[in-house]
Structure formats: structure tokens, C-alpha cells
Amino acid sequence: MWETISLVTASRFLGAGLAIGFGAIGAALGEGYAAGLANEALSYRPLKSGDVLKNMLVGQAIAESAAIFALVIAILLIFGGGEPEHAILAWPAIGSGLAMGLSAIGSGIGAGLPAGAVCVGIVRQPASANKTLTTMLIGSAVCQTPAIFGMVIAFLLLFLDFSQLPLYPGWATLLGAGLATGIAAIGPGVGNGLTAMEGVTGVARNPGTYNDTNRTMLVGLGIAQSTAIYGFLVSLMLLFQTVEPNSALVASMAPLGAACAAGFGGIGPGMGIGYVGASAVRWVARRPTATATLTRTMLVGMAVTESTAIYALIVALLLLIVV
Amino acid sequence: MEDLTYVPQLTFEILGVHLVFNTMTILMTWIVMGILIVFGILARHKIGIIPNPFQVVAELFVKAFYDLTEDALGPDLAKGYFPLICSLFMFLLLCNWLGVIPYLHEPTKDLNTPLSLGILGFVIAHYSGIRAKGFGTYAKEYCEPIFFMAPLNVIGEIAKVVSISFRLYGNIMGGSIIILVVSHLVYSLVLPPLLLMFFGLFVGTIQAFVFTMLTLVYISLQVK
């Protein structure tokens, strides 16, 4: 019933649609938020419109980058690919579309938050505009890391040769590889954005605490990536493990279950960890003398929040290795 | 790349008991222990008001962790638990950093190391709790806030051990897999040193600190 060539081409188009469809959500939300805050900033000080507009555009450009990755993947999906001979090649296309598209949601929203905060910050404290802008650039750049994980998986799915993989359960491992990183990258993207936003606001309020605030922000951002890393890890394990042909339902559901566990397990903890980082950075900027206590509490709080993501990783590893 | 899950092992039977040794992990752990012992000896060598470099580093660790321990446990209890906390951190820090040196692997890449350290912390915390509060009060705490929450509290305690061990294992093992796979893909150009810096040094430090802090906090929860 399904001809191989039309099935594979159709799924490439489906993947392209998923990639750019999901990928457009986050960037638009983030950039809109930045534009809204830029207007609020201008309402305080209309004469600074040149600076505010310039910084808003820089911030929005960084938020756009995740969507541009998704656009690149979509174009590669539509126009790439030679004569497909195996039905299995349908699934990497869908997987890569999902991986890139879903991971761009979080990074887009996340990079928009500091972009808005920098506009308000510059208006509040024009003399320290450089410091504020630097903090935003650092924070937004780290925010893109989950989208980069998604892009790496998307490229791996596009360009590695999967034609030797058996169809059952190969379809589940390839789809799962895309889902795991894609879904897991949503939470950390937004969480990183929260932390970076408070970092920028803190530096704008209190430029003297630039070093402390930046350091705490970077530590917080580093830990927030862990849940995205767990999803990336499960994706890599799904891509590179040896797959025996097995047409039982069990063999297909196990990788899919692992991908769902690692993927969904990254959403909540990612956002929660980001909120902890945001609170800690905010108060480091207000009370730099308490930096040590705040950093300690931030680390402990982040670690406990991450526990459910770890349980999800354990279930995923059990499904992949033990069962 | 296929040997991602390969673990060199040494198996033998003694008196009918089947023993398996993970030789790579044991060797790396001995290397870490050796480095720490040499560091300790050098720090104590010619100890004085004008310190030698190793003494400076050692004093840095001791001061930072004594303050942390005193903060969490109070001055009288801190003296007892401080050596555990400080040596736990130094051991874990060096374990996680060992992967940066070529041909050496982190001992924490094997699940046995973090799990055994987690169980160590768990046993110490609960033993101290029973000793400080008496068995009756200790057992009654599991029935808070309501009687039939008891099995959930027990599972919660076990979940604490599982979560700190797997957090350390997952981060270090995951980091090394990511470094391996990405280096293979970019033919070892440009990216590997940056990845090693982030995953090896930065994540390693943070995870060692988080593990130590959580052990300290769990002990202080039981003892206070």
C-alpha cells in the first residue's frame, strides 16, 4: 500500500512542517515580549529611543537564532535527500523535524526575556548600558544551548546513514531520538531565560555588583542545562546503540517510552530550576554581601528540584538498557 | 563508539562467592587517592606562618568547608563531621576532574562510586540521627504529618540516596559520552577542548559541590 519513495518524501515534508511550525512559536513569543518591554521602557524616557531600539533589535536577533536553525533544518528536509530506497528513512526525517522544532520553543521564549529586560534596564540606568548589554549577550547566548542540542540531533538524524537499520524497532529508536531532545529542551530554555532576565535587571539596578551577579547567573545557567543534557544523552544512546530486528510491539515501545520519560521529564524541572536561579540572582544583585549564602541555597534548591528529572532519566535508562 | 558501555572487569570465584572487580574504576580511584595523599603530605611539609603553595590551597579548602559545616550544624557538631565533608568534596572534585587528563577516566563514570558514596552519607546521617534523638523519636518522625504517610516517607529517604547518586553519575557519564560522540563527529577539531572545559571542569565542580552540600544538609536534618 505504501510506496517507499512517496512515503519517505511525504515524511520529509511532514518533518519540515513540524520543524518550522514548532520553531516559530518560541521566537515569536520571546520577541514580542521584548518589544512590549521596549515600549514600556520608552514610556519612562522617550528621548532614549535610539539606544532602546538598537538594543531591542540585538536581543531579538539572538532570540531569532533558534527559529533560523529550525528554518535551515526545514529547508534541508524539503530540498535534500536523494532517491530513498528504504522505508526506514521516513522516520529520521520526522525525528529531526521534531527535535529541532520542539527545542526551538524554549530557547525562543527564553532568549526574549533578557532582551526585554535590557531595554528597561538601559532606561533605568543609562550610564551602565554597556554592562547591562554584556550581561544580556552572555545570558541569551547560553539560553540557546538547548536549541543547539536539538540542532545537533537534527543534523545527526539527517546526515547519518540509517538505511541498514531494521524497520521494526528502528522506527521507534529514530522517532524517540528526536522526541527526547526536542521535548526535554523546552523547560531549560525557558528557565535559562528567567535567570538571564533577572541577571540583566540586577546589573541594571546595581551595576557595582556586576561580577557577583554575572558569576551567580552563569552558575545557575550551567546547572539548568542538566535536564536538557539528560534528554540529549538519551537521544545519543538511542541513535548509537545496535538494534536487532524485532517485530514485537515491546521492542518498539521501549525506546519510545524511554524518549517520553526523558523528554517530558525535562520540562518541569527545567523551568523550576530556572526560577530558582532567577530568584537567587535577583537577590545577589540587591544584597551582594549575602552572595555566598544565596549561591549555596540556590545550588541545594536546584539539586532537589532536579530529582524528578533524575527519576525520569533512571526510568529511561532502565527502558533502554535493562529491559 | 560501540565500546561506550564496555567496562573492563576482573572476575573470580572465592569459596563459591562470585566476585567482579571493575579494574579501570579501581585503578583510577587509586590514582585519585595517591594524588590526594601526596597533596596532603606536601601541604603539611614545613607548615608555618609563611605558607608553601600547597598549604595555601589546603587552607582555602579547610576554611571554606569549615564555615559551611559550622553554618549547617552549629559549632560543636561541626568539628566531628567536618573531616568527612571536606574530604568528600576534595575526593569528588579530583574524581570528576580526572577525565581531563588524557588516557585517564573518571572513577565516577562507574555507577558503583557515586552509589557507594551516597549510601555512605545515608548510613552516617541516619546512624547519627538515631544516636542523637533516640530510636523512638526517630521512628516517630516517619509518621509525620499523618500516620499512613509512613511508607511514603521511607521511600522518600531512599529516593534521596538514589537521586544524589544518579545525579552525579548521570552528569559525569553523560558529559563523557557527549564529549566522545561530538569529538568523533567533528573529527576532533576545535570543539573538544571547549567541551572538556565545560563538561569536565565546570560541571564536575558543581556536581561535587552539590553532592557534598546535600550530604551535609541531610546529616544536619537528622541531627538537629
Add this chain to the structure above:
Amino acid sequence: MDIGGPDFIKGMAFLGAGLAMGLGAIGPGVGEGFAAGKACEAIGKRPEEAGLLTRTMLVGQAVSESTGIYSLVIALLLLFVV
């Protein structure tokens, strides 16, 4: 793909285990994160009370964890017992 019989049950059990733990991790993640964030804020306002505030945060997070633990128990049951 052969669908049917006891193999179907086992396959769906695996998928269910993955979904149970995956979706079950969302709630505790956000909730515990909010608790820790507010704890950081309280410590920022009053750094000298750090010990009390950290302990309260941990107790609150432990209770919030309970649904996550239910999900873990169900996932493990689905993996190994069903």
C-alpha cells in the same frame, strides 16, 4: 509489527511507564523550583536566618516530591511487575 496477545500488554506497559514518569516529573519540577526560588528571596531579605529557611525549603520540597515518587513507583511497577 505484530500487535496482539501478551506482547501487546507488555509493550503498552513500557510506553505507559515512560509517560508516567515523564509527565509526572513536570509538576514537582515546577513546584519545587518555586519553593526554592522563594527561599532564595527570603534569604536575600534576611541572610542571618539562612539555616531555618533552608530547612523549611527542604521539608516543603520533600512533600512536593511525593507525587513524583508515586509516578516513579508506578513506572517501576509497569516495567518490572506487569
